[in-house]
Amino acid sequence: MSIKIHNTLTRKKTEFKPIKRHRLSFYGCGPTVYHYQHLGNMRTYLMNDLVHRVFLYHGYKVKHIINITDVGHLTSDADTGEDKMEKAKQRENKSVWEVADFYTESFLDFRQRLNLLPPTKYVKATECIKAQIKLVKRLFKKGYLYKITDGLYFDTAKLNDYGKLARLDVKNLRAGARIEHNSEKRNITDFVVWKFSPTDKQRDMEWHSPWGKGFPGWHLECSVISAKALGQPFDLHSGGVDHIPVHHTNEIAQSEAACGKPLANYWIHFEHLTIGTEKIAKSSGSFLTLDDLTDRNIDPLAFRYLSLQTHYGKRTEFSWQSLAAATVAYDNLRHRIAEISSTGRVDEAYRQMFMTAIGDDFNLPQALAITWDLLKDQTVTPADKKATILDFDRVLGLNLAAPLPTADIPTKIKELAAARWQAKLNR
Secondary structure (H helix, E strand, C coil): CCCEEEECCCCEEEECCCCCCCEEEEEECCCECCCCCCHHHHHHHHHHHHHHHHHHHCCCEEEEEEEEECCCCEEECCCEEEEHHHHHHHHHCCCHHHHHHHHHHHHHHHHHHCCCCCCCEEEEHHHHHHHHHHHHHHHHHCCCEEEECCEEEECHHHCCCCCCCCCCCHHHCCCCCCCCCCCCCCCCCCEEEEEECCCCCCCCCCECCCCCCEEECHHHHHHHHHHHHHCCCEEEEEEEHHHHHHHHHHHHHHHHHHHCCCCEEEEEEECCEEECCEECCHHHCCCCCHHHHHCCCCCHHHHHHHHHCCCCCCCEECCHHHHHHHHHHHHHHHHHHHCCCCCCCCCHHHHHHHHHHHHECCCHHHHHHHHHHHHHCCCCCHHHHHHHHHHHHHHHCCCCCCCCCCCCCCHHHHHHHHHHHHHHHCC
8 A cells, every 4th residue: 555745845745656665765853962852842753753653564664764963053043153062061061972962861761751663773963074074075076165254155056956845935035034144155045064163262072174173064964874874865854844944955955966866755844833823942941841741640652642633744732731631532542442351353444444544644643533433333343443453553652552550540530630620721
């Protein structure tokens, strides 16, 4: 059965055609490890996990690569401001390396708590500096780079199709509308590939290069890591929608300029998690993490269930009310499965419906609805229901086969507690 994907590059939903039969080469942008990953970040990684699981369910072998950004991501995506890692060092009075190690471990812990499958490999930006310098040399030799006071910049005017992913109207872009103005840059869309270290202080992370001591631009690591691990082109590249206009646009530019080939054949982007009308972001100074949920005795998998209820291409509005409702539904599902003592056979008709849903641009809300329809279907035996839903859970990732805690609170009591919480919120 085929998988259809809404490709950001073409703005069309088309049938996925792999480079190698029954194999998926998949790159998902990972975290910048200068702070805890908030719920919006984790929803993106959860969506990546669902893509990974859907392809496995369809019989693919998946090679999934995730980068760890531990250098080069400035406070502005437009190559201005302070390195986020250096800023975190000052905030926490630690070395940059200590900051990176701490928040990398936190990220891995959060992934485990959300039951995300491990990728084939994690690669840190600092593990491939030599390869990044090699790519800069290649771009410089081909005439795509020029030097100004603070670094080497990519001349976007040298590419006829620059901005194709975001459909940028480059000619009519105003300075400050997308990026901050730098008077030394030839074009307002030009971006840094190698940033020079400041002369008045020493950074924890800096390396010697033919152009002077410095560090790579944020976009460079992804071009190097993806090509080295997956080849160029590879099948599928993913990330948040905020990566479309700058990060992924510049990644495509430097990769395709260097190699003369497409970077990836399919691009998929996940919408934001919001509180009200505002997206959850670290820059706001207040954000929620999985620890905030566990502090309230909320299972992180209830957040996973909540995320399954909205398609990846739509914004998800987070509230404690919606999470309480998801918790009740998730607990109800777990108890319904646990109450069935025997396991039968997978119902093929429901399995086909489930595969059709997840293969249609990863329609997990529909797949979840099919799961509940099966539970209500009186023509299917309880044992077959359990076998089928546990089969679905290979994609849903809700850990439904796990035994319930011996001292678990009855569903009815949890429903009363959720109703009481709702009443309190409503005053």
